[in-house]
Amino acid sequence: MAAVSAVLQSEWTKIRTVSSTVWTLASALLVTVAMGAALCALLQSTFDDLSEAERATFDPTFVSFSGMMLGQLAMVVFGVLVVGTEYSSGMIRTSLAAVPQRATFLFSKIAVAGALALVVGLATSFLSFFLGQALLGEHRTTLGADNVLRAVVGGGLYMGLIAVFSMGVAAMLRSSMLSLGILVPFFFLVSQILSAVPKAKEVARYFPDQAGSKIMQVVPDALNSEKAPYGPWGGLGIMLIWVAASLLGGYLVLKRRDA
């Protein structure tokens, strides 16, 4: 067995020596924070126009995370590129010749990239929260309020898990282009559209992004949204099952297929 610590160090070098790491993670952070801030500012000025039900279930924490819908796409790109460029560049053969133990190779890569995505995700989440609350004025909440800290930490977990899920998918499909071609439309369009269609939403709420984002809600039926059959941690659990499945699939493909 190649020493795991050596492989982790090697994977860290791989990540920090390509420019895509910086621009994808920076986009994730900036887009999320900026879009969240813009929506908070908008809602602050138009709060009185909201319906009574919407005002009653106003969730200032969740509102400050509005940018994640777009920002998560940059996390998807980061996750896909970390794994996918091994294949598109042909580096995978060199990498596997150096570390032939498939599990050590894949999971070291995902551990390093996942940890980095998690750190950036948490920074994004806290920044979005504080900036959003500052802009919400009298409608703001605080980190000390019930369940708010759970939601903010959960936002970071969600961003990290989206990246890890994408890494597993890229390992299964062995192509950056194919993975992005499936994941981006899925998270940006399919999941969002289906969640608005009456019958389809019963299924769509079990999608990784729909289930996982539940953890960011402080008010259960925030802004008059529908009740889900699972709580915040249940939702995160469903997302974790998706992540585990994608990692297992990615590992099996790497183990069985010729490099």
Add this chain to the structure above:
Amino acid sequence: MIELEGLTKRFGTKTAVDHLSFQVRPGVVTGFLGPNGAGKSTTMRMMLDLDNPTSGTVRIDGKHYRELQEPLKYIGALLDAKAMHGGRSAYNNLLCLAQSNRIPASRVGEVLDLVGLTAVARKKSKGFSLGMGQRLGIASALLGDPEILMFDEPVNGLDPEGIHWIRNLMKALAAEGRTIFVSSHLMSEMALTADHLIVIGQGKLLADTSMADFIQQNSRSYVRLRSPQREQLLDALHANGFTPVEAGGGTLEVDGATTEKLGELAAENGLVLHELSAQRASLEEAFMQMTAGAVEYHAHGTNVHGADGQGVTAPPAAGPRWGDTTKGA
């Protein structure tokens, strides 16, 4: 020492590698020769455990590749030149490989210096020419100072100076007692570098022999004669137990004779000779004849006479003539 035992690889119904068994021994350069599509690269990928064999095994010093601790210290390989991340510098590409096998970072500078890439060490490798990419791949193979080195078509894309350099490098590495396994589809290239030869065609082993034996067995040497007194010369040759063969253009070819012997014979009989030369059939022709039935991709359209496979024994019309037929006189 690399040992292959009954190594087989099938892609669907097509057998790319068919029960290959041979050994690659230390201290010599072993050439791995075969026409395009013969299964050389597939075999090498299986040796590195990149492709899973359908059946059979490869052992490196008695172990499976996946069992090797820090494999770059055992075996270094150049498979394809561009198997690096183009957005990363040459130095960083090698650094992440070195770190994964606990090779000190100082070694990265050493191998870059060895292959002559120090000046571009901090440049992104996507801007590299094929030759520079090849050198970077060779640097990565040398990184762990391994006992076994594998090169797949290492002279591809190298300029004459680079080809000369890689030949000498391989010889020097073998002289240090290392195992060198190098593939090529050019017999002439192998004749210059390899001590031992393994020839495959359509995935099957065709020859496993020393280079000296291969040359002796496969290159027919003969003497070519031309004389205005052709009939008397034929009589004289027959009288002395030679069996001349008519070779067109009024020339005769005599197997198993020396120019000295035949020159003296002509003088004794008072015959005028216009040509007396020692000839040797090229190794390239011998190789093409050996693999004729096993060539994967035939070139059609040239005047191929008769059945399938016959035309390929003719030398390629436009291709360079490696190891010219005339070797002195």
